[in-house]
Amino acid sequence: MAKETYEVIVVGGGVAGCFAAATAAAEGASVVQLERKPREQGGYIACGDAMKAPRDSKKYPGPIDMGAIADDDDVLINGNIDQIEWRDEELGVRKVLPYEDNSNVIDRYEFGQRLLDQTAALGVDQHFDTVVNDVTQDGRVTGVEAVRDGEPVTYEGDVLIDAAGAQSIIQEMVDFEALDTPGAATFEEPHYTHFGSAYREIIETPEPVEYENAIVGKPLEEMGYIWYFPRTPTEINVGLGFQMNKEPIPLADRLKQDIQNRPEYRGARVAEKFDKKDKLGAAIALRRPLDSMVAPGYLAAGGAAGTTHSITGKGIRGAAFSGYSAGRTAAMAVEDGDLSEYGLWEHNRWLYREHGEAAMLASRDAYNVAGSTIDVNILRAVAALLPEEEIRDIVGTETNVADLKSKALVGAGVIKNLISEYRSDTFEQLGVSKEELYESVTGVIETRKYVRSYEDIYSRYPEDRGTFENWLSERNRLDSDFYDALDLAPEEQKY
Ligand SMILES: Cc1cc2nc3c(=O)[nH]c(=O)nc-3n(C[C@H](O)[C@H](O)[C@H](O)COP(=O)(O)OP(=O)(O)OC[C@H]3O[C@@H](n4cnc5c(N)ncnc54)[C@H](O)[C@@H]3O)c2cc1C
Incomplete structure (x- = not known):
C-alpha cells in the first residue's frame, strides 16, 4: 500500500x-x-x-x-446586504435588524x-x-x-x-x-439531536424582489426557518432548515409549497445556469x-x-x-x-x-436550548412581541458593553406593558393565551440571565489542559441549574 x-x-x-x-x-x-x-x-x-x-x-x-x-x-x-429581516407575514410582523455593511450573498x-x-x-x-x-x-x-x-x-x-x-x-x-x-x-x-437538516435551491424570479438588500427569514412549523437570500434582485437563494430533535419535514416539498404561495415568486423557476446540481441539502451542526x-x-x-x-x-x-x-x-x-x-x-x-467567538456561540446556545422547549406558535408570538434589540442579541454573535446595558432595559415590567398593548387577535390566531405569552417572554428574560452566566463561565475557559475538569464541573453545574429552571427531564436535556 x-x-x-x-x-x-x-x-x-x-x-x-x-x-x-x-x-x-x-x-x-x-x-x-x-x-x-x-x-x-x-x-x-x-x-x-x-x-x-x-x-x-x-x-x-x-x-x-x-x-x-x-x-x-x-x-x-x-455586496449590498445591510439588514436581516424577520417576517411572519400571517401575523403582519416584520422585524428589521441592521447587518454589517458590505455583507454578502456569495456564489x-x-x-x-x-x-x-x-x-x-x-x-x-x-x-x-x-x-x-x-x-x-x-x-x-x-x-x-x-x-x-x-x-x-x-x-x-x-x-x-x-x-x-x-x-x-x-x-x-x-x-x-x-x-x-x-x-x-x-x-x-x-x-444526532445536536444537528439540523437544511436544503436550498437558487431560483430566478420574473420581477425584482423588494428585499434585495436583506437576508429574510420566516417561521416554519417546527423550530427552524425558511430563508430568501437575494444574490441579485431576480436571483434568490431560497431554503429552509430545522432541528433534528423535532418531527422531520420533507424539505424540498415544503420549500416548493412555500414558493408557490408567494406572489413575488409567481412564474419563478430554478435558475437554468444552476440546474439540478444546485438543489442541495446537508446536515448542519x-x-x-x-x-x-x-x-x-x-x-x-x-x-x-x-x-x-x-x-x-x-x-x-x-x-x-x-x-x-x-x-x-x-x-x-x-x-x-x-x-x-x-x-x-x-x-x-x-x-x-x-x-x-467560541465562547459567544456557546453562550448563545442557551437560547436554542430554551427555544426547543417552547411550542412553535408561542415562539412566533414571542418573536412578534420582542423588541428588535432583543432579537439581535439572540441571533447575533457580537456584543459590546454598550449593547449589554441597553439590553438590560428590556425587563419584565416593560414586557408586561408591551403584552397589554399587543393585538389580542394575533395571539388568538395562534391559539396562544396572554398568560402563556407572558410566561414565555419572561422565560426569554430568564434565559438571557443564563446567557450572561454562560458568558462569564466561558470567559474563564481554562488557559491550559490542567484545570479543564474543574472548569467543566462548574459549567456542568450551570447546565443543571438551567435545565432545572426550564423544568427539563434528563431525556429532554440537550447535553
Ligand atoms: C443548507 C445549508 C445552508 C447554510 N447556509 C449558511 C449561510 O447562509 N451562511 C453561513 O455562514 N453558513 C451557512 N451554513 C453553514 C455552513 O455552510 C457550514 O457551517 C460550513 O460550510 C462548515 O464548513 P466546514 O469546512 O466545517 O465543512 P464543509 O463545508 O462541510 O466541508 C467538509 C468537507 O470535508 C469533505 N469530507 C467529509 N468527509 C470526508 C472524508 N471521509 N474524506 C474526505 N473528505 C471528506 C467534504 O466533502 C467537504 O468538502 C449552511 C449550511 C447548510 C447545510
Missing part, C-alpha cells in the same frame, strides 16, 4: 479545511489536504451563501486573502474554488478524489487510511485536523478512550462548540467542532476562525514536538479565550 508522510494532515476541502491547511503551511509545516470530491467540485456545498463582511480581516484571520476573494465579482454576488461554488486555489498557492498538497475511511492511532492519532483515485493510501502525520464538516465520520473512527490522555479523554462526541476540540494528535475545526450559530445556522465564519486556529496550533505543536492534549490546548484557548 502507498504511504505518504506529512507533518499535518487536513481532512476536508471546505472553509475550515482551507483555513486550517493554508495557515499550517504558512507557518512552515508540510501539509496535505484530503478531499473526497473531485477538484472541480471542491468547496461546493449546500449553503444559504450569506456571509458577514468578507473584507474585514479581523473576521477572517490568517494567510487567506479574503480581500482578494471579496474583490472578485464572480464570488461577491450581492458559494466560486468562493470554495478560490479558497482552494489560495490554499494550494500557500504550499499545501491537495489530494482530491480521496476518501478517508479509517484513522490510525498509537497513543495519539498518527494518520489516516484513505482511498485515492480507487487506490488505498496510508497518510502518516504528526497532527490530524478533522475539518470534514458537520457529518464528519472521523470522530467515530478515533477511539478517544484509548489515547494517552492525562485524565479521562476531554473530547466530547456530538449526539446546531450545538455549542465542543467543550474541547483536541485529543492527542487530533484537532477538530468548523462543522466538525460545532462552530456554527445554533439559532441562525450560519457557520462560514466559525469554520474560518476555527480552521485558522487549528492550523496555527498544529504548526506550533509540530515545531515544539508536543502533540499531547497539553501541546494542542492552544486551539481551545485561542477560540474560547483570545478570539472569544
Whole structure:
C-alpha cells in the first residue's frame, strides 16, 4: 500500500479545511489536504451563501486573502446586504435588524474554488478524489487510511485536523478512550439531536424582489426557518432548515409549497445556469462548540467542532476562525514536538479565550436550548412581541458593553406593558393565551440571565489542559441549574 508522510494532515476541502491547511503551511509545516470530491467540485456545498463582511480581516484571520476573494465579482454576488429581516407575514410582523455593511450573498461554488486555489498557492498538497475511511492511532492519532483515485493510501502525520464538516465520520473512527490522555479523554462526541437538516435551491424570479438588500427569514412549523437570500434582485437563494430533535419535514416539498404561495415568486423557476446540481441539502451542526476540540494528535475545526450559530445556522465564519486556529496550533505543536492534549490546548484557548467567538456561540446556545422547549406558535408570538434589540442579541454573535446595558432595559415590567398593548387577535390566531405569552417572554428574560452566566463561565475557559475538569464541573453545574429552571427531564436535556 502507498504511504505518504506529512507533518499535518487536513481532512476536508471546505472553509475550515482551507483555513486550517493554508495557515499550517504558512507557518512552515508540510501539509496535505484530503478531499473526497473531485477538484472541480471542491468547496461546493449546500449553503444559504450569506456571509458577514468578507473584507474585514479581523473576521477572517490568517494567510487567506479574503480581500482578494471579496474583490472578485464572480464570488461577491450581492455586496449590498445591510439588514436581516424577520417576517411572519400571517401575523403582519416584520422585524428589521441592521447587518454589517458590505455583507454578502456569495456564489458559494466560486468562493470554495478560490479558497482552494489560495490554499494550494500557500504550499499545501491537495489530494482530491480521496476518501478517508479509517484513522490510525498509537497513543495519539498518527494518520489516516484513505482511498485515492480507487487506490488505498496510508497518510502518516504528526497532527490530524478533522475539518470534514458537520457529518464528519472521523470522530467515530478515533477511539478517544484509548489515547494517552492525562485524565479521562476531554473530547466530547456530538449526539444526532445536536444537528439540523437544511436544503436550498437558487431560483430566478420574473420581477425584482423588494428585499434585495436583506437576508429574510420566516417561521416554519417546527423550530427552524425558511430563508430568501437575494444574490441579485431576480436571483434568490431560497431554503429552509430545522432541528433534528423535532418531527422531520420533507424539505424540498415544503420549500416548493412555500414558493408557490408567494406572489413575488409567481412564474419563478430554478435558475437554468444552476440546474439540478444546485438543489442541495446537508446536515448542519446546531450545538455549542465542543467543550474541547483536541485529543492527542487530533484537532477538530468548523462543522466538525460545532462552530456554527445554533439559532441562525450560519457557520462560514466559525469554520474560518476555527480552521485558522487549528492550523496555527498544529504548526506550533509540530515545531515544539508536543502533540499531547497539553501541546494542542492552544486551539481551545485561542477560540474560547483570545478570539472569544467560541465562547459567544456557546453562550448563545442557551437560547436554542430554551427555544426547543417552547411550542412553535408561542415562539412566533414571542418573536412578534420582542423588541428588535432583543432579537439581535439572540441571533447575533457580537456584543459590546454598550449593547449589554441597553439590553438590560428590556425587563419584565416593560414586557408586561408591551403584552397589554399587543393585538389580542394575533395571539388568538395562534391559539396562544396572554398568560402563556407572558410566561414565555419572561422565560426569554430568564434565559438571557443564563446567557450572561454562560458568558462569564466561558470567559474563564481554562488557559491550559490542567484545570479543564474543574472548569467543566462548574459549567456542568450551570447546565443543571438551567435545565432545572426550564423544568427539563434528563431525556429532554440537550447535553
Ligand atoms: C443548507 C445549508 C445552508 C447554510 N447556509 C449558511 C449561510 O447562509 N451562511 C453561513 O455562514 N453558513 C451557512 N451554513 C453553514 C455552513 O455552510 C457550514 O457551517 C460550513 O460550510 C462548515 O464548513 P466546514 O469546512 O466545517 O465543512 P464543509 O463545508 O462541510 O466541508 C467538509 C468537507 O470535508 C469533505 N469530507 C467529509 N468527509 C470526508 C472524508 N471521509 N474524506 C474526505 N473528505 C471528506 C467534504 O466533502 C467537504 O468538502 C449552511 C449550511 C447548510 C447545510
